[in-house]
Amino acid sequence: MHALLISDTHFPDRVTDISRLLRRMKEYEPELILHAGDLTDAEVMEELKRIAPAVAVQGNMDEANGLKLPVRKLLEIKGRKILLHHGRGVHPRGELNTLVYMAEEAGADVIVTGHTHTPVFEKVGKITVINPGSPTVPRFSPKSFMVADFGKIIEAKLVRL
Template structure:
């Protein structure tokens, strides 16, 4: 079992509940609007991190991150893009198993044409009265499963 933590839209706030929620992950994916590079350093204390920049990562080290990223983990391909409206590939044709995105702060998970689309929501400052969430993925030989972790009341 390969476990991946997925988060987005930290906006310079790494809540104390995030690190324990990601304990035991083999890899962490951050879908942008990071804020401080210190957030990525803290996440790296748990597992390797793949991160992209978001629309608010306009200066400093996070501005140098790529806008999109494709990564293979446990034999599955993940494509990271901050704003799903800016998806610049056909995931199904590109062999992508899961598209990871953020931006809206609204957690969602759906399957389209054999590709999973996951928005872990935001685990940074609370906005728009939405929950504070991140996602956990588990990969085994047959499938990818997900679980949304609601940090709103922790």
């Protein structure tokens, strides 16, 4: 399954135009979009659904903006169990061992997370931790999202904007 992974779009509270981002996303012709939270506006989800089926979870900024999303979502893609979770409540932010523990507790092979605005693709034991970074307000990295294939081998490509 060819999936596009994105997080921390923060539209429109920190960026006012995501049209370039949406055009770049369409180029990859994803079969599914996973958003790991901090959409901050329902319009983001509607735009993503125009590209491909989309699933999102709640980030720390979403509830205050009126978005009612699940805190986490467990999906099965090509036999892989994928936990989608923003990473809110993980201290320090993005701490790998805590994310791995969350994935193990959920019975997942992969955790797709956000919150740090910094891309990560790391295998820790049997768990793959993926953070696509942020396409709008990155930290210590370029603006980005990821394109992933979940199969026998988990692969992800960082797309810089």
